[in-house]
Amino acid sequence: MTASSSVSRDMASSRIFETLKQDVIRGRFAAGEKLAISALKNHYQVGLSPLREALNRLAAYGLLEQVNQRGFRVPAMHLEELDDIAGLRTQLECMALTQAFQAGDSEWESQVLAAHHRLRRADEHPERVEEWEQAHLRFHRALLASCGSHWLLRFIEQLHDQFDRYRRLAPPNPAVRKALDRQHGELVELALSRDIRAARALLDDHIRMSHSVARGCCASPASDDAT
Amino acid sequence: MTASSSVSRDMASSRIFETLKQDVIRGRFAAGEKLAISALKNHYQVGLSPLREALNRLAAYGLLEQVNQRGFRVPAMHLEELDDIAGLRTQLECMALTQAFQAGDSEWESQVLAAHHRLRRADEHPERVEEWEQAHLRFHRALLASCGSHWLLRFIEQLHDQFDRYRRLAPPNPAVRKALDRQHGELVELALSRDIRAARALLDDHIRMSHSVARGCCASPASDDAT
DNA sequence: CATCTCAACAAAATCGATTTTTTTACTCAA
DNA sequence: TTGAGTAAAAAAATCGATTTTGTTGAGATG
DSSP: OOGGGGOOOOOHHHHHHHHHHHHHHTTOSOTTOEEOHHHHHHHHTOOHHHHHHHHHHHHHHTSSEEOTTSOEEOOOOOHHHHHHHHHHHHHHHHHHHHHHHHHOOHHHHHHHHHHHHHHHHHHTOTTOHHHHHHHHHHHHHHHHGGGOOHHHHHHHHHHHHHHHHHHTTSOOOHHHHHHHHHHHHHHHHHHHHTOHHHHHHHHHHHHHHHHHHHHHHHSSOOOSOOO | OOGGGGOOOOOHHHHHHHHHHHHHHTTOSOTTOEEOHHHHHHHHTOOHHHHHHHHHHHHHHTSSEEOTTSOEEOOOOOHHHHHHHHHHHHHHHHHHHHHHHHHOOHHHHHHHHHHHHHHHHHHTOTTOHHHHHHHHHHHHHHHHGGGOOHHHHHHHHHHHHHHHHHHTTSOOOHHHHHHHHHHHHHHHHHHHTTOHHHHHHHHHHHHHHHHHHHHHHHSSOOOSOOO
16 A cells, blocks of 8 residues: 555654663563663664663653663652552543543544454454553543543553553453453443443443552562662 | 752753753744754754753653654644643643642641742742743642642643743733732632632633633744744 | 772763765756 | 756764763771
């Protein structure tokens, strides 16, 4: 197709930004760990300048911390912060959901259905975790996409990334996964019938469930060591 | 004082970040303008690396846009986006205000009073605009500081910066300023008496007033030109 | 024995130069 | 006149080297 021919590959700094972002979210670094810049440079095989630009962007995004003359570190994790993130995420997503239901047109409905279908398909291959993760993210994006607020969506995305950092510490749990998946189906139905009240309650539950799972794994936090 | 002796000056990149941030917010660049990197380098007298790191941070923060292989530009301004920013800011600040009133202790009350006093003092020198602006920002920060949510405060700060970019386009208006200042005083009283309902209504009005002022100046937007 | 100093070391931040990409200006043909 | 093609110019991105700053530990000092 013609569209894909315009794939002007992005800059090294953008590529390394995405890679590092995923690696932080997936917990490939220890919480509180100091990032040795030259080690990263060798590991990812990139130059110093694009690497530093990526680190700066990640720090501004909140997935790294920058200390004055002593480089970058992965933020420590605290139960307290998880609760903050989950609580705010619930409020913002419910807000967006309401607006999305009010403003959503039939194109939105189609996208939600499509995203849900992809999510169910991804569920058939339990071994490909990352594909499911991506489909899951996209489903929730699609559900709120029609809310009409650029900034609300932006903050929700940011909170989602923060939340995922905690959630992914927890080991996979088929029972929970199954329950969450049932909720996804119900959310689609409620979207089509525009049942705002029920959908808000369900989304609240949905996040609460993930929250409590993540909470269990954050309880004994190998957090704020540094040395 | 001893505290100020620990002024380990920050890196060049942080300094230029702050400078550029203020310059964008204060409208020293045209909306939609492309930033010529080497021109900035000369103008601010900094090296390329710290400059680029600052630009990357600003882009991640949302005060600049980064296009793939063609550098950075100041975001265009749209009435539609102003409405989005103002609406979301109202919701988030009211949310934070409620929590701040519930969780605020006497230390918080003291800080609010102190910030309000500084704001009134700054008001006595109408010529020093930036001092008033800073005091104003700090007053609103102090009012919400005890809300207990790091991330909520972070998002509010970000929206505040975005909002200011629009608000500062409007010419100074003594009548409006006076009305806003009266509201600041009322907010302090409502904070001390913990009158959540009244305070939310007042804060809503407060933002709405600034919003409509900014809206007047955004109506004929010299916005998305680029050439 | 604890603490301080300072040199050697390691790491981060910055600079200057090079490489890559985009934009501009121009030529020639339809 | 217009439009495609192309070479020169400009700008952005990246690299390698240098400078600056923080850290460590041996030896001196109280």
